[in-house]
Amino acid sequence: MPSSRKATASAVTVAALGLSVLTAWPAAAHGTMGDPVSRVAQCYAEGPESPESAACEAAVAAGGTQALYDWNGIRIGDVAGRHRESIPDGRLCSAGNEEFKGLDLARADWPATRVHGGSYTFKYRVTAPHKGTFTVYATKPGYDPVKRLAWADLDLEHPVAQVTDPVAAGGFYTFTGTLPERSGRHLLYAVWQRSDSPEAFYSCSDVDFGGADGGSAPVPSASAPSEEQIAAGADKSTIEHHGHGDDDAHTSAKPTAAGPAEQPPAPPANQPEADGSSVHLAETGAPAGTSTLAIGGAAALAVGSAALFLSVRRRAAGGGRRR
Structure with missing residues (x-):
């Protein structure tokens, strides 16, 4: 397979993986x-x-x-x-x-x-x-x-x-x-x-x-x-209401007219409690240790992969014209 096609295939694969992380994010019931x-x-x-x-x-x-x-x-x-x-x-x-x-x-x-x-x-x-x-x-x-x-x-x-x-x-x-x-x-x-x-x-x-x-x-x-x-x-509330969430399923409560909604301090991921039980992510239904950083990372991965895909396509097209 030519190198340009390999790069294109790799970009598509990485983008698909990044998007799958986003779409697989579980909704929370309450x-x-x-x-x-x-x-x-x-x-x-x-x-x-x-x-x-x-x-x-x-x-x-x-x-x-x-x-x-x-x-x-x-x-x-x-x-x-x-x-x-x-x-x-x-x-x-x-x-x-x-x-x-x-x-x-x-x-x-x-x-x-x-x-x-x-x-x-x-x-x-x-x-x-x-x-x-x-x-x-x-x-x-x-x-x-x-x-x-x-x-x-x-x-x-x-x-x-x-x-x-x-x-x-x-x-x-x-x-x-x-x-x-x-x-x-x-x-x-x-x-x-x-x-x-x-x-x-x-x-x-x-x-x-x-x-x-x-x-x-x-x-x-x-x-x-x-x-x-x-x-x-x-x-x-820091818990989503009305179905699977309010306007954004990954946000906490909206601010009120009097100011921001009260938010509890976020515990470190995978931080064990004194009795050995784990702290669990409050909104997603995901295992302990999953965080909003994972969402941001997946999004950045998907966007970056798409950019790489377009860049490879341009280089491939340019190379064809030079020949």
Whole structure:
């Protein structure tokens, strides 16, 4: 093959590789349990800047307000079903994510949804529908809310609900399950494992079955955020809303009239946390260590390759004319 054709073929190959990196960039889905309302949704409904309950106030003190504006982003991008291996005991509600560490606080006063044993209709609030399986676990009898949630606290052998590919309608996935017979405070742990990506989402919902010791403090009632509240806080979120993103799927929240949206500090790629779990890229569903630098590099690679292709073509054409 003449050298000009080899160079042209190489340029085309490199350009194709660069473009494939861009087009293969995964989209992110987002959501949290809406009924029974999750901790993060409850605290967001109270107002990130001035939460009403003591538990949500403590969560903000521990992790800041940004976690509540990012209410639909408790996730691990590359977990692929390895939930127990990826999330350490005591950090289930945050999915091991430092931003959401306030949700892991062990307290007996988290606002809770009143429930009873038997059939229950779950509503999962979703901002980007995707295929996958929802699994909901209940805590075992004897669960102690003043101890941090561990995997051993959950009845993993008997999920209270499990459904694959439900149809989203009105901003919710709705599916039914069966709650066990319990009394007093318990917790429901929901895992949404996508089938079109290794990404999974997690949420903790506090529930009250009633019938507990009459001397215990009354349980604050939980309530989900309204559509107006969700819309009002979207500009302060670093999580994409409205389908797969806002105007640009790789951007964070848009600035508000009062100034730029609050942004959490970006962790170094592949930086291990103290417990050995990895920091995961927040927006893309990509494995840990993937960064926006990869996007920029791929784009530059594609553009540079295209320029090389055109340069080779010009030289080849010029050489032909000289002969």
